[in-house]
Amino acid sequence: MKFSYQQQEARYQRLRSLGRAVDYAGESFDNFDLRPFLEEVLPGLTFSTDHPRALEYGTGTGPGACFLSARGFQVDAIDISPTAIDLARKFAAQRSLRIHYEVQDICHLRGRQERYELVVDSFCLHRLITDEQRRNALAVVRSVLIPKGYYVIGTVIFQNARSLSEDEKYDETTGILFRQLGADSQGYEDAVQRSGVWYAPRARHVDPKVLESELVQAGFQVLRQDGGKVLCGTA
Secondary structure, X not given: OOHHHHHHHHHHHHHHHHOOOEXXXXXXXXXXXXXXXXXXHHHHOOOOOOOOEEEEEOOOOOHHHHHHHHOOOXXXXXXXXXXXXXXXXXXXXHOOOOOEEEEOOHHHOOOOXXXXXXXXXXXXXHHOOOHHHHHHHHHHHHHHEEEEEEEEEXXXXXXXXXXXXXXXXXXXXXXXXXXEOOOOHHHOOOOEEEOOEEEEEEEEOOOHHHHHHHHHHOOEEEEEEEOOEEEEEEO
């Protein structure tokens, strides 16, 4: 098992114990991080119907999917965490919203015949560590978007002022943030050893310009960028 997956599952187990609807950080479900950006860009987008199809990946507990569904989108939403999807289904049902949730990995999306006018990344991209993972995810997004569709991204980016804890290391060349592991570190398939100490990659925080270049190379047109919040069209 990858360390990053174990950490995600553990987080959602803790959120489940709260007994109320919360976002990934355990904060307000309705005021999730990507909401202000979505509220800014969505009114300026053109869709073919009043109920366009949307895919959200990295949905977590589902606040973004619920936001879109409440505004008339036909929403499919995926996350790699079964616990997250269980919570998302519960919170959507509490709001009487019909959203199709699945446990899926955006890097290897299977059985998807639908095409979407909007794809939303809800702070998932920085959890995709390797170049291959990120290329695969962006290629999947391109493949499921209709021509002239839109891609909205929320991701954590590199910040010079970021303070690292004692058990963290940042690789400036790759943008990968590592966390030091304990004695059971070799049980994780993504663990690496550096100077006799075991670490696991937990996120990838790239510069906004690097992110823009990555999106352009994947065939997207960057229409608007505010740090790690990006609106793209298909090039």
